[in-house]
Amino acid sequence: MKQRLAATLGDFPDVAASLSLFPEYMNGAPETPIGVAVSGGGDSVALLMLLALWGKRPLEVFCVDHGLNPASAHWTQGVADLCADLGADLGLSFTALHWTGDKPATGVQAAARRARHHLILKAARAKGIKVLCLGHxxxxxxxxxxxRAEGSTVGTPRLWSASPFWPEGEGVFYFRPLIGVARARLRAWLTAAGVPYIDDPANDNPAYLRAKVRQVLQASAPSVSGATRADTSPASQGRMIAHISSPVAQRTGEVAGEVPSEGANHLIHVGAFQLSEVPPADRLAAMIVCAGGGEKLPSAREVAAILDGISAGRTVFTLCGARIEVTRDGVLICREPGDMTRNGTVPAVVGDIWDGRFRLLSYAQGGEIRPLRGHAKRLQRADREKIAHLPPVARASLPIVLSGDTPRLMAAGDLHCLVSARLRAALGAALGQVRNEISLSNL
Ligand SMILES: Nc1ncnc2c1ncn2[C@@H]1O[C@H](COP(=O)(O)OP(=O)(O)OP(=O)(O)O)[C@@H](O)[C@H]1O
Incomplete structure (x- = not known):
């Protein structure tokens, strides 16, 4: 199969060009595998084929069966078969993952997406993967x-980005080398090479906004005479689907986000940002989500409302679990302590990450980990003095150990704040930064 793929690639220079985006240093040492998420659709199958041709790292292929279509088990088997065809000599291994949880009656696409990313991230991290390739x-x-023009808050897929799923995606970067190639060209290449792929009918269901805009964009694209509609029945497995090429987008570059300086920020070790001035909207959004410890990015409209509010003289805002406070010294962005125990809940611990902000290292003091809010008065004097310099809200959101009624600060060696590294990854996920992050952690 590899020879056939290589032979046909010469006729698809635009597809072949994406190979030049694969960095030599991908994921550190040559024996370290990279992950690839393959649905069985044309985009991710083309991605898998290109990675196989590239051939410089072992590949871990992940395919999620959402169980939403009667044919989904066949689709997953189709990906398994493709992997087997590519051959074990490529160092390729295949993992099928299954979404077995309850399926919501509404918003099933969003729930499936979230479940898919969580399943893949969990499996990928268990295999030590730091780069996951996606077929966007x-x-x-x-x-x-x-x-977005229709009001959605969906982000534009970028060549590199930190996984937006948090904390499950901590330390995992998404890589989308096909971001400059038109879908029709990827499929035309597969067709020429005789590689089968499927089309999920959910992609054509006008109940979903994504499918609706896809139809509108397709209708306004140059005509594609001779294209056939995809057959999605199980019987179509292994049969090729013909698609005709359309003009190729030339977007292959990626603009690096500027990495924030921490020099002036003396609060970053406690997960708060103290800034001398209000940051621009995109950076403010990233700081809000990182300080808040959650994974839902605020919408552009919500961030704009905060910026307007600041211009109008308002000083305190809460959004996505974060508090944004205009102070005499500038702006403080930190976790909103009031959100942490709302309705009697306590901050979640996922793996070893507390409240999406702190990694719990080894600590051998018994007791429960709670936010300081409501317990500060009972802290020992020495502990109180250690944090007296912090703004009260940043103090109140710190984790403490509560044994019975006695609160204690956690020792510096018992926890590690993730907020700064997360922000750097979110804003600076350009190639150089990724190399830095990955090679450092692999040494
Ligand atoms: N069932 C699946 N199993 C494995 N990987 C998948 C699956 N579905 C999608 N992917 C991966 O995700 C990529 C993007 O597909 P899709 O746009 O449907 O996903 P998404 O997560 O909703 O993306 P976005 O972040 O743009 O919303 C695919 O090219 C493929 O790499």
Missing amino acids: NADDGAEAEAM
């Missing part, structure tokens, strides 16, 4: 833009 292409970028 130029059409996905255009669709995201059109969806």
Whole structure:
């Protein structure tokens, strides 16, 4: 199969060009595997084929069976078969994952997406993977833009990004080398090479905004005479689907986000940002989500409302679990302590990460970990003095150990704040930064 793929690739220079985006240093040492998420659709199958041709790292292929279509088990088997065809000599291994949880009656696409990312991230992290390749292409970028015009908060897929799923995606980068290639060209290449792929009918279901904008964009694209609709029945497994090429988008570059300086920020070790001035909207959004410890990015509209509020003289805002406070010294962005125990809940611990902000290292003091809010008065004097310099809200959101009624600060060696590294990854996930992050952690 590899020879056939290589032979046909010469006729698809735009597809072949994406190979130049694969960095030599991908994921550190040559024996370290990289992950690839393959649904069995044309985009991710083309991605898998290109990675196989590239051949410089062992590949871990993950395919999620959502169980939403009667044919989904066949689709998953189709990906398994493709992997077997590519051959074990490539150092390729395949993992099928299953979404077995309850399926919601509404918002099933969003729930499936979230479940899919969580399943893949968990499996990938268990295998030590730090780079996960996804098959987003130029059409996905255009669709995201059109969806935002319809009021969606979906982000534009980028060549590199830190996984937005948190804390499950901590330390995992998403890599989308096909982001400059048109979907039709990827499929035309597969067709020429005789590689089968499927089309999920959910992609055509007008009940979903993504499918709706896809149809509108397709209708306004140059005509594609001779294209056939995909057959999605189980019987179509192994049969090729013909698609005709369309003009190729030329977007292959990626603009690096500027990495924030921490020099002036003396609060970052407690997960708060103290800034001398209000940051621009995109950075403010990233700081809010990182300080808040959650994974839901605020929408552009919500961030704009805060910026307008600040201009109008308001000083305190809460959004996505974070508090944004205009102070005499500038702006403080930190966890909103009031949100942490709302309705009697306590901050979640996922793996060894507390409240999405602190990694709990070894600590041998018995007791429960809780936010300081409501317990500060009972802290020992020495503990109180250690944190007296912090703004009260940043203090109140710190984790403490509560034994019975006695609160204690955690020792510096017992926890590690993740907020700064997360922000750096979110804003600075350009190639150089990724190399840095990955090679450092692999040494
Ligand atoms: N069932 C699946 N199993 C494995 N990987 C998948 C699956 N579905 C999608 N993917 C991966 O995700 C990529 C993008 O697909 P899709 O746009 O449907 O996903 P998404 O997570 O909703 O993306 P976005 O972040 O743009 O919303 C695919 O090219 C593929 O790499």
